[in-house]
Amino acid sequence: MSCYAESPRLFVLLAADKKGTLLGILPKQGLDGADVAEPLRAILDRHLRRA
Incomplete structure (x- = not known):
């Protein structure tokens, strides 16, 4: 399972399989706009589904 969610302040990426889970948090404040x-x-839309 791989997906992402978006809030007004963050992109949150989630990947899970039987070996473990990965959670990635990308703050939008780090983007230029x-x-x-x-x-x-x-x-993200091309490679992951939205949660």
Whole structure:
């Protein structure tokens, strides 16, 4: 299972299998603005499902 969720302040990535679980937190404050968030969102949508 691999998916991601988005809040106004974060992208949260989750990957799990029988060996373990990975949780990744990407704060949006580290991005330069909405023009950077949109391509990242497109990449996530292409490779992961939304939770």
